[in-house]
Amino acid sequence: MKAATWTGVNEVSVEEVPEPQLLNDHDVILKITQSVTCGSDLHLLGGYIPFMRAGDVLGHEFIGEVVEAGPAVRDRKVGDRVVVAPFAACGNCWYCEQEQYSLCDNGNANPGITEGLWGQSPGGCFGYSHAMGGYAGSHAEYMRVPYADVGTFVVPEGVSDTRALFASDAASTGWMGADLAGTKPGDVVAVWGAGGVGQMAARAAMLLGAEQVVVLDRVPERLQQVREHVGAEAVDYTTTDVLAELRERTGGRGPDVCIEAVGMEAHGTGVAGAYDQVKQQLRLQTDRPTALREAILACRKGGSVFSLGVFAAMVDKFPMGALMNKGLTFRGAQVHAQRYIPELLERMARDELVTEHLATHVLPLSEAPRGYQMFKDKTDGCVRAVFQP
Amino acid sequence: MPLPKIVARAAGLASEAGGTALKQLQHVRIPGVGQASVTDDPRTSARRWRAVTVLTDPDQLRTATPAPLAAFGDRLEVRVSQAPGDRGAELAARFRGPVTEEEIGELRSALREAKQLVEVGEVLRNEPQPHGHRKQTPQGKVLDGVIAQAPKEGVL
Numbered sequence: 264m265k266a267a268t269w270t271g272v273n274e275v276s277v278e279e280v281p282e283p284q285l286l287n288d289h290d291v292i293l294k295i296t297q298s299v300t301c302g303s304d305l306h307l308l309g310g311y312i313p314f315m316r317a318g319d320v321l322g323h324e325f326i327g328e329v330v331e332a333g334p335a336v337r338d339r340k341v342g343d344r345v346v347v348a349p350f351a352a353c354g355n356c357w358y359c360e361q362e363q364y365s366l367c368d369n370g371n372a373n374p375g376i377t378e379g380l381w382g383q384s385p386g387g388c389f390g391y392s393h394a395m396g397g398y399a400g401s402h403a404e405y406m407r408v409p410y411a412d413v414g415t416f417v418v419p420e421g422v423s424d425t426r427a428l429f430a431s432d433a434a435s436t437g438w439m440g441a442d443l444a445g446t447k448p449g450d451v452v453a454v455w456g457a458g459g460v461g462q463m464a465a466r467a468a469m470l471l472g473a474e475q476v477v478v479l480d481r482v483p484e485r486l487q488q489v490r491e492h493v494g495a496e497a498v499d500y501t502t503t504d505v506l507a508e509l510r511e512r513t514g515g516r517g518p519d520v521c522i523e524a525v526g527m528e529a530h531g532t533g534v535a536g537a538y539d540q541v542k543q544q545l546r547l548q549t550d551r552p553t554a555l556r557e558a559i560l561a562c563r564k565g566g567s568v569f570s571l572g573v574f575a576a577m578v579d580k581f582p583m584g585a586l587m588n589k590g591l592t593f594r595g596a597q598v599h600a601q602r603y604i605p606e607l608l609e610r611m612a613r614d615e616l617v618t619e620h621l622a623t624h625v626l627p628l629s630e631a632p633r634g635y636q637m638f639k640d641k642t643d644g645c646v647r648a649v650f651q652p
Numbered sequence: 653m654p655l656p657k658i659v660a661r662a663a664g665l666a667s668e669a670g671g672t673a674l675k676q677l678q679h680v681r682i683p684g685v686g687q688a689s690v691t692d693d694p695r696t697s698a699r700r701w702r703a704v705t706v707l708t709d710p711d712q713l714r715t716a717t718p719a720p721l722a723a724f725g726d727r728l729e730v731r732v733s734q735a736p737g738d739r740g741a742e743l744a745a746r747f748r749g750p751v752t753e754e755e756i757g758e759l760r761s762a763l764r765e766a767k768q769l770v771e772v773g774e775v776l777r778n779e780p781q782p783h784g785h786r787k788q789t790p791q792g793k794v795l796d797g798v799i800a801q802a803p804k805e806g807v808l
Contacts, residue, residue: 264782266782268783270784276784280782280783281782283781283782286778287777314795314798316792316795317787317789317792318783318784318785320782320784335773351776353771353772357707369768369771372778374802374803374808375760375803375806376798378805378808382807393802399781403782410772
């Protein structure tokens with residue numbers, strides 16, 4: 264079958280690879296209908312997460328049809344149209360019971376790597392390096408999904424593939440950030456990053472009752488999408504002083520909830536931005552926390568900061584003093600998608616949550632290298648490139 | 653030595669280096685970058701209890717030691733206790749006598765498999781996976797070594 268693979272730093276190829284097979288009794292095989300690029304893939308592409316082997320199949324946000332099911336699969340059957348959570352979770356460990364699915368104890372077959380890096384191993388993520396389990400990803404004609412009863416969700420009739428596709432990761436991650444940050448009616452919420460996840464975090468904050476939602480980015484097309492499709496305010500951080508702007512918009516308090524949806528390759532302006540770039544390129548820090556730093560400094564006293572963007576290891580100049588002395592609550596997580604997808608699909612069916620606009624480029628799988636290039640360079644208005652095998 | 657043999661030998665060395673590097677990662681004591689479970693001297697290391705928390709009734713584990721641990725026979729001591737709160741049972745094991753690092757790695761793997769068998773009913777498999785052409789680069793071979801060693805490494 265055809266699959267889009269990582270073949271080296273900033274190198275994506277379409278190769279002929281073997282078809283997947285059922286390996287565990289709880290597995291299904293999906294025929295992939297649509298699979299989409301995610302901003303976190305760019306960290307893999309750029310070599311910032313050095314656990315990719317040449318030939319690894321990319322992709323973790325996808326929708327497909329069940330074509331084969333293992334003998335222990337109870338709730339899915341051949342022919343089901345399903346959207347899938349990016350993290351493999353067993354559904355039976357203590358973390359899964361707490362609905363912290365991306366922390367599943369039994370989802371990563373290579374726990375030694377992440378235990379070494381982080382002290383404990385989170386779950387495994389499809390198409391996201393050997394540190395996260397070494398699973399083949401979804402940019403392929405077929406894919407194996409373990410723990411299928413837990414991680415796959417039947418899409419309601421009337422919800423299009425392209426809308427449901429984003430329930431997999433962008434919408435569930437965004438929703439999780441707004442939810443676990445404690446967004447409540449009347450809050451002011453600021454979101455760093457107007458990519459798919461940032462837009463969905465903003466939309467979630469609005470649906471959870473936030474009175475004012477502001478999204479920060481520098482890409483005009485993305486800011487326009489925020490205004491047009493999300494209904495939130497959009498601010499170009501390259502043309503204003505973000506901290507002053509947010510104070511001005513919040514009566515001098517700062518936002519109640521600050522959601523960082525950028526991650527380890529944040530761009531910045533001025534000295535701080537240049538400092539982070541140089542240190543990362545010299546490998547004196549692994550991650551660029553420019554947006555995260557700003558979120559912590561912007562947040563009101565006693566407020567909440569949530570890190571949705573992916574970080575790999577170490578950051579520099581982390582404003583611990585602000586975090587502690589302002590009494591902030593700081594959380595982060597990979598997506599507990601299984602917890603949110605059912606509700607998101609219901610909201611999608613009611614047209615409360617629309618996502619089709621994120622799919623700015625729908626391409627055949629054979630054009631995955633071009634899709635990733637546009638997505639990485641943010642050219643031609645690309646917000647997300649969707650591949651159809 | 654013929655060239656193909658030299659290349660194969662170099663690839664083998666790179667892969668071994670990857671496995672060793674992963675072992676060393678567990679020894680690094682920079683805050684936040686790994687935690688050591690095997691920085692003890694071999695005698696202390698061998699005697700340390702290694703434990704997983706299993707979401708099950710402790711009596712189930714007391715009644716029947718999971719097969720991956722039972723396979724070690726008398727060489728292991730196994731301890732089962734109630735985990736605090738609603739977390740299930742703490743399943744711990746250690747060797748009775750001197751052991752090698754490789755054997756400790758096998759114990760880590762066995763504990764993880766025991767937990768999966770009790771909680772899920774099967775052990776997660778991840779091979780074979782579809783993949784494209786594996787370039788035979790030094791970095792790639794190092795990563796191959798890391799991956800091969802990963803199930804037996806970690807802070808457990």
